[in-house]
Amino acid sequence: MRAHYFQHVPFEGIGNIEDWLIEHHATITGTHFFAHDPMPAVDDIDLLIVMGGPMSVNDEAEFPWLIAEKHFIRTMITAGKPVIGICLGAQLIAAAFGARVAANPHREIGWFKVNGIAHTANQKHLFQFPAEFNAFHWHGETFELPPGAQLLASSEACHHQAFQLGNNVIGLQFHLETTPILARSLLEHGRNDLVAGKPYIQTETAILAAQPSQYAQLKQLMASVLKFML
16 A cells, blocks of 8 residues: 655654554655645545644645645546645645535633534444544634535534545544644644633543543554545
């Protein structure tokens, strides 16, 4: 398997996804847009992983590579290849198919519950999240569902938390890839986002108090999503 990731800023890498890819003997390559790396040919990769970042999908004037990135994502999906997007990555998938991405009513930063959407008997092709699970979040925007997509998860702070498009495209607003190193990196570069008194923004102390079991649960769920897509 040839896995390729799109990384938008140095401090938001693929986290525990790398462990899963190594365990499955994948060849791993990446495009670092902040370093002006080129994008691969669609035919040269089997799985695309689109990571997060502090910019908006609407910031094409400031980050013109967003235009080419959306086109590449759309081409990958149209070709029937698996794509997973995380946070900004999920918003990019949505935007690539014409869905609106805009400010969410609440900024959501820290560890908060997410609820999986129960599927009907004729929706066995959809990934089933647990009825309730704890996820790590760091976002201020949200996506509308792209045409044909199915909602997979929701939460109090953000109605659209995850979606599936077709059989092998999944967008996650939350961060299942998070490791302790990634959490600390996000804090180092986004500490100004921790506005006191907001209902869905935890303190740095609360974020760092997460137990190893919480990160282990994220990793296990991330592995389940990747296995399902492939």
